[in-house]
Amino acid sequence: MPRNLLEVRSLRVLYKVHRGDVKAVDNVDLSVREGEILGVVGESGSGKSTLALAILRLLPKTARIANGHIYYKGEVDLAHSPENKLKEVRWKEISLIPQAALNALNPTLKIVDHFLETARAHGVHDRKWVIERASKLLSLLRLEPDRVLKSYPHELSGGMKQRVLIALAMLLEPTMLILDEPTTALDVLTQRFILDLLKDLHAKTNITMMFITHDIAVIADIADRMAVMYAGKVMEVGDVYTVFKEPKHPYSIALMKSIPSLTGSVEEMRSIPGTLPDLVNPPPGCRFWPRCPHAMDICKKEEPPTVELKPGHLVSCWLHARR
Amino acid sequence: MSSEPPLMEVRNLRVYYPVRKGIFGGVAYVKAVDGVDLVLNKGDIFTLVGESGCGKTTLGKTIVGLVRPTGGEILYKGKNILKLSKREYLEYRRNVQIIHQDPFSSLNPTKTVFQTLSFPLKRWGIARSRRDLIEKVSELLSLVGLEPPEDFLFKYPHQLSGGQRQRVVVARAISVNPELIMADEPITMIDVSLRIGILDLLLDLQKRFNTAYLFITHDFGAARYFAAKGGGLIAVMYLGKIVEVGPAEDVIHDPLHPYTKVLMSAVPVPDPELSRKKKLLKLKSLDIPSPMNPPPGCRFNTRCPFSKPKCEKEEPPLVEVRKKHWAACWLYTS
Numbered sequence: 008m009p010r011n012l013l014e015v016r017s018l019r020v021l022y023k024v025h026r027g028d029v030k031a032v033d034n035v036d037l038s039v040r041e042g043e044i045l046g047v048v049g050e051s052g053s054g055k056s057t058l059a060l061a062i063l064r065l066l067p068k069t070a071r072i073a074n075g076h077i078y079y080k081g082e083v084d085l086a087h088s089p090e091n092k093l094k095e096v097r098w099k100e101i102s103l104i105p106q107a108a109l110n111a112l113n114p115t116l117k118i119v120d121h122f123l124e125t126a127r128a129h130g131v132h133d134r135k136w137v138i139e140r141a142s143k144l145l146s147l148l149r150l151e152p153d154r155v156l157k158s159y160p161h162e163l164s165g166g167m168k169q170r171v172l173i174a175l176a177m178l179l180e181p182t183m184l185i186l187d188e189p190t191t192a193l194d195v196l197t198q199r200f201i202l203d204l205l206k207d208l209h210a211k212t213n214i215t216m217m218f219i220t221h222d223i224a225v226i227a228d229i230a231d232r233m234a235v236m237y238a239g240k241v242m243e244v245g246d247v248y249t250v251f252k253e254p255k256h257p258y259s260i261a262l263m264k265s266i267p268s269l270t271g272s273v274e275e276m277r278s279i280p281g282t283l284p285d286l287v288n289p290p291p292g293c294r295f296w297p298r299c300p301h302a303m304d305i306c307k308k309e310e311p312p313t314v315e316l317k318p319g320h321l322v323s324c325w326l327h328a329r330r
Numbered sequence: 331m332s333s334e335p336p337l338m339e340v341r342n343l344r345v346y347y348p349v350r351k352g353i354f355g356g357v358a359y360v361k362a363v364d365g366v367d368l369v370l371n372k373g374d375i376f377t378l379v380g381e382s383g384c385g386k387t388t389l390g391k392t393i394v395g396l397v398r399p400t401g402g403e404i405l406y407k408g409k410n411i412l413k414l415s416k417r418e419y420l421e422y423r424r425n426v427q428i429i430h431q432d433p434f435s436s437l438n439p440t441k442t443v444f445q446t447l448s449f450p451l452k453r454w455g456i457a458r459s460r461r462d463l464i465e466k467v468s469e470l471l472s473l474v475g476l477e478p479p480e481d482f483l484f485k486y487p488h489q490l491s492g493g494q495r496q497r498v499v500v501a502r503a504i505s506v507n508p509e510l511i512m513a514d515e516p517i518t519m520i521d522v523s524l525r526i527g528i529l530d531l532l533l534d535l536q537k538r539f540n541t542a543y544l545f546i547t548h549d550f551g552a553a554r555y556f557a558a559k560g561g562g563l564i565a566v567m568y569l570g571k572i573v574e575v576g577p578a579e580d581v582i583h584d585p586l587h588p589y590t591k592v593l594m595s596a597v598p599v600p601d602p603e604l605s606r607k608k609k610l611l612k613l614k615s616l617d618i619p620s621p622m623n624p625p626p627g628c629r630f631n632t633r634c635p636f637s638k639p640k641c642e643k644e645e646p647p648l649v650e651v652r653k654k655h656w657a658a659c660w661l662y663t664s
């Protein structure tokens with residue numbers, strides 16, 4: 008089995024707001040294996056972006072890591088590393104393409120300058136090397152390097168900008184990419200193109216990816232393994248074939264039924280009753296109990312343990328706990 | 331056969347937006363809608379899908395009277411909406427309601443749910459006294475699943491979740507018993523797990539009050555769900571034109587037009603085996619031509635994997651290829 012490149016252990020991330028603390032990521036355990044595509048799926052507000060930002064310690068000032076560890080290559084604990092250590096990891100080891108990054112390209116800088124700036128900020132000053140590497144990556148992503156490097160961001164379509172961001176993230180040859188909703192803002196055909204490119208890129212470079220999305224169908228299409236998040240918690244983890252075929256967590260089951268998709272019978276699709284919990288005052292016990300059709304007394308009091316049903320298939324739910 | 335004219339009929343509708351070309355250049359036109367025909371009867375569901383910028387919103391807004399057409403006709407119960415008398419125009423505006431995409435900006439943040447919902451009731455004389463208003467608003471809130479109503483009457487939008495706000499927007503739209511609701515991406519901003527709930531709510535109104543819908547979305551799964559459950563049609567738009575229209579499951583599972591085929595082959599499905607096995611129909615080009623000068627002949631010919639010489643010269647007509655299933659493509663006509 009490939010080794011774990013990244014191990015998130017008991018991670019807790021809080022945002023300070025006037026009413027108290029938003030428990031955006033709460034006691035999360037999750038590993039990313041070397042060379043895999045790990046899909047992280049969850050509804051809006053489930054903590055996906057917070058998790059991504061925490062891994063690279065790019066959280067806003069109002070947030071803090073209240074507990075836990077983020078081990079990279081089994082050695083460094085990113086949760087407790089000083090800024091200079093983090094600088095060595097960001098972009099060179101792990102690159103993040105943040106959510107809504109499409110609008111984050113500086114409109115006054117040509118694409119080539121984005122590459123040069125990024126390299127410079129990380130101590131790489133060899134202009135020729137940067138341009139060569141950028142051109143190679145852009146061609147790999149099926150863009151014309153000469154034209155694109157000379158363009159300003161507004162001269163590129165959404166799909167082209169997304170590819171530029173992927174190339175930019177790969178500039179310094181990182182071991183791992185974190186992509187936060189990379190296809191959400193794109194049209195169906197552009198999304199398909201980017202998904203196929205990423206698969207192709209993965210096959211060619213074996214780069215490790217953490218792919219975040221709220222769209223469960225996208226996970227089915229691209230990921231090797233998946234983690235289902237709900238209200239700041241990881242509910243279920245497993246390889247995609249297992250989780251899609253036999254989802255075990257009541258939330259995963261309900262989520263899959265709630266997606267109006269092109270396959271399956273429309274008669275079997277239904278929404279999940281109730282609404283997402285308030286993360287300042289989350290329900291005690293299992294965070295899904297107010298909406299869960301199987302909720303028992305214990306669910307309302309105690310947090311469910313995580314059990315391994317089959318090797319690599321983890322579920323946090325009292326229904327599956329051996330008591 | 332009834333001789334009553336359809337609720338809404340659109341004939342050869344065109345909507346062009348003028349844009350300046352450079353400083354000295356003249357005016358060019360974005361052909362957002364360029365020759366659309368459709369008919370909607372009471373209780374009908376008509377779902378429009380297509381890529382961003384293909385003209386869905388423009389078509390919807392024009393039908394409900396928010397955008398002035400450049401050419402063609404929009405008939406409300408057989409009468410051109412631009413030629414209605416004042417009374418008829420008021421009736422049309424009342425009977426055709428709108429639900430916008432964004433439940434956050436479509437409610438006034440300084441008004442309570444009660445104030446928001448009372449306004450149309452007072453305006454159209456449906457209820458006047460405070461007692462009647464409270465009763466009627468409470469009824470509406472129950473109808474859209476905001477229960478118990480007392481808990482919601484005096485809340486402000488910021489005290490509601492996105493799904494709850496969209497329910498208030500739906501309540502406002504149905505408060506005047508409209509015959510047609512134009513819903514433009516009504517679930518796009520809603521949490522995934524709550525989307526079907528909103529769609530079911532709209533479908534329930536169709537069943538109970540025979541409300542017709544013009545439903546706009548870029549999400550093919552949502553289009554399928556809404557049209558299939560409501561027994562309606564899906565229409566696929568491309569560069570201002572409807573290129574295919576038919577019963578929901580036929581369009582989704584057995585599309586006729588090459589553009590629809592390409593789209594269906596590209597949409598990921600929540601099944602790892604199926605999604606990876608899907609054979610993508612490759613386009614000649616990913617770039618959508620500018621709606622300012624769409625390609626001559628069939629507008630899809632610059633990207634269509636099946637195009638032939640004729641496609642570059644002549645525009646294919648929309649023809650009924652199978653029962654109630656229409657497509658505009660030279661593969662099906664000569």
Ligand SMILES: Nc1ncnc2c1ncn2[C@@H]1O[C@H](COP(=O)(O)OP(=O)(O)OP(=O)(O)O)[C@@H](O)[C@H]1O
Pocket residue numbers: 347348349360361362380381382383384385386387388389548621
């Ligand atoms: N007020 C306007 N002035 C000029 N052009 C416009 C205006 N509104 C829309 N357009 C253009 O008309 C075309 C159709 O736009 P429309 O908003 O109808 O598309 P849509 O199918 O609803 O797209 P989306 O899925 O992104 O909402 C686009 O090219 C758009 O840029």
Ligand SMILES: Nc1ncnc2c1ncn2[C@@H]1O[C@H](COP(=O)(O)OP(=O)(O)O)[C@@H](O)[C@H]1O
Pocket residue numbers: 022023024029030031049050051052053054055056057058067069286
């Ligand atoms: N800067 C912030 N300040 C306060 N709360 C925040 C901030 N960013 C995110 N949150 C809250 O943290 C939770 C998780 O958010 P996020 O990680 O963005 O979720 P996702 O990416 O899954 O949509 C949500 O309740 C969200 O409202």
Ligand code: SF4
Pocket residue numbers: 256257258293294295296297299300301302303306311323324325326
């Ligand atoms: S722990 Fe209880 S409430 Fe939570 S998902 Fe399992 S059965 Fe439902």
Ligand code: SF4
Pocket residue numbers: 587588589628629630631632634635636637638641646658659660661
């Ligand atoms: S008319 Fe020709 S170009 Fe247009 S969709 Fe049909 S085959 Fe393709």
Ligand SMILES: [Mg+2]
Pocket residue numbers: 055056057106187188
């Ligand atoms: Mg996010």
Ligand SMILES: [Mg+2]
Pocket residue numbers: 386387388514
């Ligand atoms: Mg639109």
